[in-house]
Amino acid sequence: MDLVLKRYWLVKSEPDEFSIDDLQAQPDQTEHWDGVRNHQARNFMRDDMKVGDQVFFYHSNTKIPGIVGIAEVCREGYTDHTAFDPDDKHYDPKSDPDKPRWIMVDVKYVRHMTHTISLTELKDSAALEGCPLTRRGNRLSVMPIEPAHWTTILEMEA
DNA sequence: GCCAACGTTGGC
């Protein structure tokens, strides 16, 4: 067995587009995380996200933005086919099927948080200082979470 | 390669 440290992540979604409830409602509670069109976020999915990694599910652009649940990676990076579909919202005419530039992973629902850990609470936590999420002006839709921060956030649930 | 203009994200 590989002795690999489990990694932790956070992914953002607008609940109007795709919420934690939507993920739970999938037939196998699994969905591909398509539509990421940012290179840094893409690189995380392509290079670093491994099956079994734990993922915070974050709702953005909503009344109370914050962490609403947990998912886990169940398939590692592969071509995001939506980039080739002219009818798709995230169509990228410059993406060549022979040389795909966009990548997605599959995530599986694990559970809801007992309550939303709001962005306000996250910002107020001294232990989370320096976390990419609470950094000003952060727009990354996929970001790594340090193990210590993961634990801190879980403790905020209680 | 610089940088202004423009588009998007996302909190408020």
Added chain:
DNA sequence: GCCAACGTTGGC
């Protein structure tokens, strides 16, 4: 709806 913070694009 506003606007700050970025990322991307395109002229030069």
